[in-house]
Amino acid sequence: MTMLFADDERSLQEIMKLELPLMGHRVTVCPDGLTAAAALEKDNFDCILVDLDMPGMSGIDVIAKAKQLCPSTEAIVLTGKGTVDTAIAALRHGAFDYLTKPCTMVELEALLKRVQDKRELTNKYYALVHRLKNIEGTPKLIGDTPGMKQVQTMIAKVAPTDSTVLILGETGTGKELVARAVHENSTRAGKPFVAVNCGALPETLIESELFGHAKGSFTGADDHRTGLFEVATGGTIFLDEIGELPKSMQAKLLRVLESREIRRVGENKTVMVDVRVVCATHRNLEEMVAEEEFREDLMYRINTFEIHLPSLRERIDDIPQLAGHLLRRFRPSGKAFDHELTDGAVQALKAHVWPGNVRELANVIEHATILCDAGPIDTEHLPQHFNRRQLSGGAKSQLGPMTLRELEMEAIHQSLDRHAGNKPKAAEELGISLKTLYNKLNQSSGLEKSA
């Protein structure tokens, strides 16, 4: 790290000049606070190590100056035995930690290693946020139709409160995006947003994923694990596909929502958590309650404020704007087209039923951006099955013979249309498992992408 050391003790100055480079750091040594402040004006430092009691300018003032000039600079305070209270005050001013003099080089090295680990984690975090932004685009909720305007109004009203929110809508309508918007517009915005897909976690692991576990609490629990509720402390946890939560976990979740306390698997004590809960499902929870698949008390606990997301076919007038937004996501550095889509392409997109909603539109636009070198996107750039489905009923005979695979995909898409994109229902109707349905859909999008 690039370090600044400030202390008026000459012997310490000499030691640090020698020892810090031996630990792999570059160091600027200053004899007092004012010299340190001048050095801070000139250069950026990863970490500063300052004595509290220096002539001219105190260590606390040096830390304040460093934080003001470069908030990511970490500070460590060196203090005599009698001034621990002042060291604690320095922690309140944003210092990372303090060392009591005399300290050993081993102690100092261990502390600097912790600072370095924190910096590396912070860098990794920013790199991931950057990568996620590139993949997902700026999380902006596009749509001007009345249905989407109402969604925006609901978000604006509920976000600043701490209420639990239930987001309802078909698959791919943007439920996670709405959950993020609720978080971003709340006072918790600077804190973590943790999304959990309750349907994707194996039943045996859900509890430890959500609440954490103690080392050795079950076979395979080789280490202590912090649960996602704790990871989200101060922020928001988004429980996606809440309808898929097994009944045993529904009871435990209800207890957490009511008491705001969690108990890690294998531990007896409880831990308070300050987390806002946002849930989402594409399923009808009332029907699930009637069929005893979902606890009624949990439903009433989470549905205090519901946001219903319209399907894409209920807001087809948003399609051109959404398509333009998605086009820029897939071509961030490409030249903007004058007309992003031809009238024919817009018509074809508007005529489609969109069982997979905006996610399906995103796939279609990604496909089109691969085929279309220069704008605008026309019908010929849309996926084959998509074009074929525009020709309904009797027109199919004009297509000529279809392969078995194409016939199969046609049956799948028709079933998805009939069930408004509900994949479990389509799989049941087609007599295949949900996993097989996903495999066939993935194979088909893979084939289209390579076509």
Ligand SMILES: Nc1ncnc2c1ncn2[C@@H]1O[C@H](COP(=O)(O)OP(=O)(O)OP(=O)(O)O)[C@@H](O)[C@H]1O
């Ligand atoms: N209104 C919107 N504006 C911009 N992009 C959107 C909008 N709605 C959805 N998307 C995009 O569509 C994709 C699917 O959205 P998201 O994952 O939020 O849907 P979902 O309803 O949570 O899906 P699932 O039920 O399958 O979990 C994402 O890439 C998202 O960015």
